[in-house]
Amino acid sequence: MILKQMLEYSKFLIKEAVKPGDKVIDATCGNGYDTLFLAEIVGPEGKVYGFDIQKNAIIATKALLDQHKITNVELIEDSHEKAHKYIDHALSAVVFNLGYLPKGDHNITTQPSSTIMAIHNILPYLKKHGLVVITIYHGHMNGKAEKMALQNYCQMLEQKKFSVLEYKFINQQNDAPFIIAIEKLS
Amino acid sequence: MILKQMLEYSKFLIKEAVKPGDKVIDATCGNGYDTLFLAEIVGPEGKVYGFDIQKNAIIATKALLDQHKITNVELIEDSHEKAHKYIDHALSAVVFNLGYLPKGDHNITTQPSSTIMAIHNILPYLKKHGLVVITIYHGHMNGKAEKMALQNYCQMLEQKKFSVLEYKFINQQNDAPFIIAIEKLS
Numbered sequence: 001m002i003l004k005q006m007l008e009y010s011k012f013l014i015k016e017a018v019k020p021g022d023k024v025i026d027a028t029c030g031n032g033y034d035t036l037f038l039a040e041i042v043g044p045e046g047k048v049y050g051f052d053i054q055k056n057a058i059i060a061t062k063a064l065l066d067q068h069k070i071t072n073v074e075l076i077e078d079s080h081e082k083a084h085k086y087i088d089h090a091l092s093a094v095v096f097n098l099g100y101l102p103k104g105d106h107n108i109t110t111q112p113s114s115t116i117m118a119i120h121n122i123l124p125y126l127k128k129h130g131l132v133v134i135t136i137y138h139g140h141m142n143g144k145a146e147k148m149a150l151q152n153y154c155q156m157l158e159q160k161k162f163s164v165l166e167y168k169f170i171n172q173q174n175d176a177p178f179i180i181a182i183e184k185l186s
Numbered sequence: 187m188i189l190k191q192m193l194e195y196s197k198f199l200i201k202e203a204v205k206p207g208d209k210v211i212d213a214t215c216g217n218g219y220d221t222l223f224l225a226e227i228v229g230p231e232g233k234v235y236g237f238d239i240q241k242n243a244i245i246a247t248k249a250l251l252d253q254h255k256i257t258n259v260e261l262i263e264d265s266h267e268k269a270h271k272y273i274d275h276a277l278s279a280v281v282f283n284l285g286y287l288p289k290g291d292h293n294i295t296t297q298p299s300s301t302i303m304a305i306h307n308i309l310p311y312l313k314k315h316g317l318v319v320i321t322i323y324h325g326h327m328n329g330k331a332e333k334m335a336l337q338n339y340c341q342m343l344e345q346k347k348f349s350v351l352e353y354k355f356i357n358q359q360n361d362a363p364f365i366i367a368i369e370k371l372s
Contacts, residue, residue: 001349002315003317003351016188129188131188131189155356155357157357159359163355163357164356165355166356167353168351168354170340170350171341171350172345181189
């Protein structure tokens, strides 16, 4: 494939934005795969703050990190709405995978208002040319509302301060996920 | 900038899809910048077929190519709707820049029906993993209709045969251009 699919493109953007030694956030740890990916890029001099409101996700992520002998991650069982209260460094990337925990309770999903609030709260902590990379899974019950709330919010971000890209395959069935990436310009 | 802007992303995709020796089409020569870019990538063993319906565009493109001593381009003053009649090779890329000729008559623009027909006619000539890269300038009078016709057409392309990406900055004012890229999968 020439055109990068969602997971590949998300990783591509993260690798473009994040260097060893950086501080980053995984706003939705889930089963920990992005947390691990981020931890390996920032390396021992860097740090990943990993958030999830579900204990199961924190446990699964910790197990994955332990298995890979990763020690530069701080896992926090709290809402990503409050992420900005835990950090005191400029961030080069913040990663969101919206929707439900894979293999978890599909009734527990990210919510429109808290997702928007989390992004809104964290943007001031992004450094210049830092990225927020959001993968939107919108097939579940709240998914449509969350997608629309997010698009509306992102369209309003000031063009001089942020570049907001939508990366979407438009001929796929079944509410295929897509990416919104926000780059801080100043 | 981390997120590639339109021109940069279009060139990035072309470089991913096109190798020396390939056959490609510039469906809208305009002032010849994409024609030159394609000619340099395919090299002396490859070939670019360049189309434009405006004599001014063909003249401008020829001048630019001559200036760079480029000899692997065939310029054709005809509609890109008929491009498939001029070629007998599989193509690795077809490039469209929709809208009007920069510095030309802004009343002469690409048209919804002929743009769709051009894409439809050329898709069978694309080789596996070949790309059609379309930059949509939709600020002019026919631009909205052309954009919608194109999106409708592309959304209907069969998912098993084509991957269709929309790459768009969603917080820009003034009908900013965006890209649709079609990759042939089989």
